[in-house]
Amino acid sequence: EAGVVQSPRYKIIEKKQPVAFWCNPISGHNTLYWYLQNLGQGPELLIRYENEEAVDDSQLPKDRFSAERLKGVDSTLKIQPAELGDSAVYLCASSTGRGQSAGELFFGEGSRLTVL
């Protein structure tokens, strides 16, 4: 079974440029998460999808960040324009979102963003 796939693994851009990250979750996983992980810290939730609906985007900085999950499968996270403080690892995770498996997340390897 294929795991969660993210791309690109690494991205270096100059500030004020746009950037996009793509995530393909495990087949059959209805719940998809985007997390932000700063160096030396735990993941922080940006947005959670149930199928194609964003059910929790309270921590997403909507002035510059946007996300979509068309057709309820893969997802894209975009930053426009990027700022120096956006340098971090962006993690995508998926889960079945049901019952005792609700908190059992499967993570991708992450997309490391460096903003110069």
Add this chain to the structure above:
Amino acid sequence: AQSVTQLGSHVSVSEGALVLLRCNYSSSVPPYLFWYVQYPNQGLQLLLKYTSAATLVKGINGFEAEFKKSETSFHLTKPSAHMSDAAEYFCAVSGYSSASKIIFGSGTRLSIRP
């Protein structure tokens, strides 16, 4: 509201020694508790989880954790450390509902001395 506190951002043990990584939680509802491991340049991987069944939970790679409600703790242990255990470990808490947020601690980096 829920939160997790991991005591010690860095723990170093000798190979073969006991590993103890501490996690205390705060939750207004009965919690689900998790330990995740992150190897360098990789995503997080579930080690074990507590979901209100047995209080002593066994996970992969010889790790286990004990849920102690009276102490609001969920410490992670392994009797004998191996070099391959060197990684970052995250404790996490959520509620029972599938709508519950999963809150991660700040992580503990485990180093193993030869």
